Amino acid sequence: MCCCPMQAYAKLSEPTVIVKVREEDQGLAKEAIEAAKSKFKDAFGKDAPSASLDTKNFLPPAGDGKEGEEENSW
Numbered sequence: 001m002c003c004c005p006m007q008a009y010a011k012l013s014e015p016t017v018i019v020k021v022r023e024e025d026q027g028l029a030k031e032a033i034e035a036a037k038s039k040f041k042d043a044f045g046k047d048a049p050s051a052s053l054d055t056k057n058f059l060p061p062a063g064d065g066k067e068g069e070e071e072n073s074w
Helices: 003-012 023-044
Strands: 016-019 050-053
Touching: 023 050
Parallel strands: 016 050
Antiparallel strands: none
Protein backbone atom coordinates (compact mmCIF):
# COMPACT_ATOMS: atom_id res chain seq x y z
CA MET A 1 0.00 0.00 0.00
CA CYS A 2 2.88 2.40 0.61
CA CYS A 3 4.31 2.40 -2.93
CA CYS A 4 1.72 4.74 -4.44
CA PRO A 5 2.15 7.47 -1.82
CA MET A 6 5.93 7.16 -2.08
CA GLN A 7 5.81 7.53 -5.86
CA ALA A 8 3.51 10.53 -5.50
CA TYR A 9 5.98 12.16 -3.08
CA ALA A 10 8.77 11.72 -5.60
CA LYS A 11 6.76 12.95 -8.59
CA LEU A 12 5.21 15.99 -6.92
CA SER A 13 8.45 17.43 -5.53
CA GLU A 14 6.38 19.50 -3.12
CA PRO A 15 7.53 20.34 0.42
CA THR A 16 4.07 19.60 1.89
CA VAL A 17 1.44 17.05 0.90
CA ILE A 18 -2.15 16.99 2.13
CA VAL A 19 -3.86 13.65 1.62
CA LYS A 20 -7.62 13.53 1.12
CA VAL A 21 -9.41 10.20 1.59
CA ARG A 22 -12.82 8.74 2.37
CA GLU A 23 -13.65 9.08 6.06
CA GLU A 24 -13.74 5.30 6.49
CA ASP A 25 -10.19 5.01 5.09
CA GLN A 26 -8.47 7.35 7.57
CA GLY A 27 -6.74 4.59 9.54
CA LEU A 28 -5.41 2.88 6.43
CA ALA A 29 -4.26 6.20 5.00
CA LYS A 30 -2.36 7.10 8.19
CA GLU A 31 -0.53 3.77 8.04
CA ALA A 32 0.25 4.25 4.34
CA ILE A 33 1.61 7.76 4.90
CA GLU A 34 3.97 6.60 7.65
CA ALA A 35 5.16 3.63 5.60
CA ALA A 36 5.69 5.86 2.55
CA LYS A 37 7.75 8.35 4.56
CA SER A 38 10.03 5.56 5.73
CA LYS A 39 10.38 4.03 2.26
CA PHE A 40 11.02 7.47 0.75
CA LYS A 41 13.92 8.06 3.11
CA ASP A 42 15.37 4.62 2.33
CA ALA A 43 14.97 5.10 -1.42
CA PHE A 44 16.11 8.72 -1.78
CA GLY A 45 18.36 9.24 1.24
CA LYS A 46 16.46 12.28 2.46
CA ASP A 47 13.39 12.98 4.54
CA ALA A 48 10.04 12.73 2.80
CA PRO A 49 7.97 15.87 2.36
CA SER A 50 5.68 16.78 5.23
CA ALA A 51 2.42 14.87 4.81
CA SER A 52 -0.83 15.26 6.68
CA LEU A 53 -4.27 13.79 6.41
CA ASP A 54 -7.16 16.17 5.72
CA THR A 55 -9.54 15.25 8.54
CA LYS A 56 -12.19 17.84 7.72
CA ASN A 57 -12.86 17.40 4.01
CA PHE A 58 -13.39 13.82 2.91
CA LEU A 59 -13.94 12.17 -0.42
CA PRO A 60 -17.46 10.76 -0.90
CA PRO A 61 -18.09 7.45 0.89
CA ALA A 62 -18.06 4.16 -0.96
CA GLY A 63 -21.19 3.74 -3.03
CA ASP A 64 -23.81 1.08 -2.77
CA GLY A 65 -22.75 -0.42 -6.10
CA LYS A 66 -25.64 1.15 -8.00
CA GLU A 67 -23.79 4.05 -9.60
CA GLY A 68 -24.49 4.26 -13.31
CA GLU A 69 -27.61 2.09 -13.16
CA GLU A 70 -30.53 3.50 -15.06
CA GLU A 71 -33.75 4.03 -13.17
CA ASN A 72 -36.71 2.00 -14.30
CA SER A 73 -39.07 4.20 -16.24
CA TRP A 74 -42.14 2.09 -15.62
